[in-house]
Amino acid sequence: MEALTSRQQQVLDYIQASQTQHGVVPTMREIARQFGFRSMTAAADHVRALRRKGYLVHHPRAARSHSVIPAMQTMVPRSLINVPLYGTIPAGFADERTQEAERTVAIDLETLGLRPDSKIFALEVRGDSMINRHICDGDIAIIDRSRTPKQGDVVTALIDRESTLKTLEFENGRPYLRAENPHYLNLHPSHELLIQGVMVALVRRHV
Amino acid sequence: MEALTSRQQQVLDYIQASQTQHGVVPTMREIARQFGFRSMTAAADHVRALRRKGYLVHHPRAARSHSVIPAMQTMVPRSLINVPLYGTIPAGFADERTQEAERTVAIDLETLGLRPDSKIFALEVRGDSMINRHICDGDIAIIDRSRTPKQGDVVTALIDRESTLKTLEFENGRPYLRAENPHYLNLHPSHELLIQGVMVALVRRHV
DNA sequence: TCTCAGACTAGGCAAATGAACAGTTGTGTC
DNA sequence: GACACAACTGTTCATTTGCCTAGTCTGAGA
Structure with a gap:
């Protein structure tokens, strides 16, 4: 041009x-x-x-x-979507709960390399349990619910009616959640492990 | 309605x-x-x-x-802009060079809390010199050129015809650049320190 | 020195356009 | 039946607006 x-x-x-x-x-x-x-x-x-x-x-x-x-x-035709941003994800959240989100984040699917049919939401990170994977308190995690979690993925899972970000690991074929901070304990679920989505991107506001 | x-x-x-x-x-x-x-x-x-x-x-x-x-x-009035994404910023880049950007990133100014008249560009992070500030290789740094750098800000500066991300510090009133990784040396500029912009946000693709 | 393009001033024409006025027709409601 | 309202017709008027001609000034090249 x-x-x-x-x-x-x-x-x-x-x-x-x-x-x-x-x-x-x-x-x-x-x-x-x-x-x-x-x-x-x-x-x-x-x-x-x-x-x-x-x-x-x-x-x-x-x-x-x-x-x-x-x-x-x-x-580059851009595919932009607004996704809900949750402070914490309440138990049993579903599609209809979208209006409960306090804020929304505009996400450019192409920049993040996501498929257009991905089911996305955003979650504000609380605490420093993932600090060794360079995910900090206050970061905004972009979560894809339609992706099937693999070993090593950062996932958000429901623990004690609160959703937390952890790394998904396997031991003897059984999944457990690993915190990326030695001060936190790993979580070996007694029953079923309820994974809500896989983290696909991260956005950090730098003051 | x-x-x-x-x-x-x-x-x-x-x-x-x-x-x-x-x-x-x-x-x-x-x-x-x-x-x-x-x-x-x-x-x-x-x-x-x-x-x-x-x-x-x-x-x-x-x-x-x-x-x-x-x-x-x-x-939801959203202010979305496309900003150029540079791999590395060539020496003496200026407004006219916009077309040299390989890719662009769509940025939602409101989500990042930026003023509409900010002069924004994006820079792909190379290396792990800022790893202790949780800025990783491959991250996309959103840089504001219109912001005046303060002590402790993460800034991009021109060193040896390449732009690098460092923390701006002061010693006896003289500015220098600190790497957030003990394996890297701090940079005490001999002459003038050429700061290109202040990092205001960070976007990370998580595979 | 000549030339050319960019960036303007000055004035004007004709087409494009919004809006107004005065009606007509049909449908439903009190 | 009286009334309100949506959905039109037909026409006119005042602006708005794109675009044209003609010309000035300035700086970069050839």
């Missing part, structure tokens, strides 16, 4: 910002006013240059008909 | 479809033509009803200025 001059970039940015903020593409006169042009031809020149270079398409003679073609958007 | 008549629903669907397919909202005359109305007032009446019932907003007298309000969008 042909490079833009700094002024052309400014105009493109303004059109794009106006489109997302007001939902409407600016007219030539609005562009001219925004940049202090006393003539609309200046704006028209820039828009023409942006069209020529392939950053804009438009329907001739139609009002406000410019469409920005963000390079990224056209090249 | 007030219910729509079937005809109003059809008009709303057409406006919405036109917006996503052509990127442009139809005019009154285009709506009329689509439905075979011989008068634009019919279209105008429907659009007016949709406005009254809260399904559309518009800027009076502005052409093609109707915006559909999908229930979801109005409830």
